[in-house]
Amino acid sequence: MNSLLSLLLISLLCCTATASRAAQLLAGVSKMDITDRAAGPVNDPSYVKALVLKDGSTTVVLITVDAVAIGGIGRIKDDYLPKVRAALQTELGIPPASVLVNASHCHSIVRADTDALTVQAVKEAAKNLVPVRAGAGRGREDRIMENRRLKLKDGSELDLRRAYATPRDEDVAVVGPVDAEIGLLRLDRTDGRPFALVYNFACHPIHGVPAGGNTADYPGFASKVIEENFGEGVMAFFVQGCAGDINPSLYKAVHHPHDAEAYGTMLGLSALRAARGIQTGETAPLRIVREPMTLPRAADYAQRIAAIEVEQARLLKSFRSTSLNFKAFLPLFLEHKLSPEFPGYHNYRYLHEQAIGRADLAKLDAENRANLEAYLANIQAMERLTHLQVNLALLQKHQAETVAAGKPTLEVELYGVRVGNFTLVTFPGELTVEIGLALKQRAPGPFTFVAGYSNGYIFYLPHEAQRKNTGYAQEDCDCLVAPEWRKLFDERADAVLKMLNGP
Numbered sequence: 001m002n003s004l005l006s007l008l009l010i011s012l013l014c015c016t017a018t019a020s021r022a023a024q025l026l027a028g029v030s031k032m033d034i035t036d037r038a039a040g041p042v043n044d045p046s047y048v049k050a051l052v053l054k055d056g057s058t059t060v061v062l063i064t065v066d067a068v069a070i071g072g073i074g075r076i077k078d079d080y081l082p083k084v085r086a087a088l089q090t091e092l093g094i095p096p097a098s099v100l101v102n103a104s105h106c107h108s109i110v111r112a113d114t115d116a117l118t119v120q121a122v123k124e125a126a127k128n129l130v131p132v133r134a135g136a137g138r139g140r141e142d143r144i145m146e147n148r149r150l151k152l153k154d155g156s157e158l159d160l161r162r163a164y165a166t167p168r169d170e171d172v173a174v175v176g177p178v179d180a181e182i183g184l185l186r187l188d189r190t191d192g193r194p195f196a197l198v199y200n201f202a203c204h205p206i207h208g209v210p211a212g213g214n215t216a217d218y219p220g221f222a223s224k225v226i227e228e229n230f231g232e233g234v235m236a237f238f239v240q241g242c243a244g245d246i247n248p249s250l251y252k253a254v255h256h257p258h259d260a261e262a263y264g265t266m267l268g269l270s271a272l273r274a275a276r277g278i279q280t281g282e283t284a285p286l287r288i289v290r291e292p293m294t295l296p297r298a299a300d301y302a303q304r305i306a307a308i309e310v311e312q313a314r315l316l317k318s319f320r321s322t323s324l325n326f327k328a329f330l331p332l333f334l335e336h337k338l339s340p341e342f343p344g345y346h347n348y349r350y351l352h353e354q355a356i357g358r359a360d361l362a363k364l365d366a367e368n369r370a371n372l373e374a375y376l377a378n379i380q381a382m383e384r385l386t387h388l389q390v391n392l393a394l395l396q397k398h399q400a401e402t403v404a405a406g407k408p409t410l411e412v413e414l415y416g417v418r419v420g421n422f423t424l425v426t427f428p429g430e431l432t433v434e435i436g437l438a439l440k441q442r443a444p445g446p447f448t449f450v451a452g453y454s455n456g457y458i459f460y461l462p463h464e465a466q467r468k469n470t471g472y473a474q475e476d477c478d479c480l481v482a483p484e485w486r487k488l489f490d491e492r493a494d495a496v497l498k499m500l501n502g503p
Helices: 004-013 080-092 114-127 215-227 261-275 301-318 326-338 345-357 360-406 432-443 485-499
Strands: 017-019 024-032 047-055 058-065 099-103 128-139 145-147 149-152 156-160 170-176 181-189 195-203 235-240 246-250 286-296 409-419 421-427 447-451
Touching: 004 235, 024 195, 047 114, 047 235, 047 286, 058 114, 058 235, 058 286, 058 409, 080 099, 080 114, 080 128, 099 235, 128 195, 128 261, 128 421, 128 447, 181 261, 181 421, 181 447, 195 215, 195 261, 195 447, 215 235, 215 261, 235 447, 286 485, 326 360, 345 360, 409 485, 421 485, 432 447, 432 485
Parallel strands: 058 099, 195 235, 421 447
Antiparallel strands: 017 286, 024 047, 024 128, 047 058, 128 181, 145 246, 149 156, 149 170, 181 195, 286 409, 409 421
16 A cells, blocks of 8 residues: 555544535634733733634634744743644634644733633634635735855855854855745635735744834834735735744844844735735635655764863864954954955055165064964864863753653654645654755645744754764754655645645
């Protein structure tokens, strides 16, 4: 029996995959403010939003949350999803397999009762179902993000974080890719008025706002732009994509304040521009597939920790003695950069010394250059040690978690939903962008999109080469899974897409 047939039979037996005839599609929307206003200043509100879709006997609930994750880290705890699903099954008869929750990954502080507010939002949406037409499309926004992984000339990769220094310009060879695509699902009322817009995009929402304060970051601003300009009563649903290694652009800039509102405005306008061109139709089959998966936990923490400790010891031994401190180093460094041939004084003094058979300044310059080189080498070693120390702590943390778990596997779920031509595959970790790009390239449907941060949180999910990177980027170290997780994911995701796009 081939693997696809096995997966299909399992899904049918477990009642985790459903498909309905092309009945009238119904939709309802609602949102609740989940901002913890007692936690400090608030720049803009954070929301939980619910989109309930119903087509004959099939129901899909899409919930988007302005929070960092669904469990794992942040205010939303690991029991959030089971509690929400149980409440919806008890109160509305919605099966757990019908519920999909995506976190935007913004770092807002949400209320402790976000689970109850989520259930309330879904109940409100389910009470107000209206007939809708659906259409899929794609937009493009390439100005607001950049790949934070830098490929170095020695073959390793480093990443850009505020926790440590950027590598030297002369060491960087190339940068990684980005995904500029905006995946769109447009829902209209039967009279043609826009009702809701689901938009999928890949970028970390970690820019913040100049004045500080709690914020939903660029997704919140983008949704506001859409809702204020697409039509009365429209609700926008941001679904975070494969943003594991994607930063907002100019993330490390130090000469201007970071402002997520500008980025959100650009994304919102780009999504709007594309959404206006989408034609919606009455035939919109609704399909869902929920596939439980078992992933292998990483088993190489000890080896990777040992390798970092060896490198730390090497770097400590590399520190060179120098007579300089920073106060002496900085003006001396500028002098040698400004005038490498004559750093100590004007050139006529050097010419005078040559004429009388002396070279005092030249000898002093040579001594200073040696001290400058030693001081610069020490700075570079210090920067590398900082980088290693931060990522070593991540490896040690996950090693302890793995030991405490007491088993070599992780249980997760891969979720797929199709609304007409719009298809979305989701996973609970921070998928890096190349994984999403590859899956979309292979997908059979015309409008297939990929989301991480959904129905749980298992930290970063780098592909095989990233996972084995000797440069130790965050994505490689803040990771719970073994390198072979990718093969399992690809096989199961491809099977789910075939189910969603089959007859």
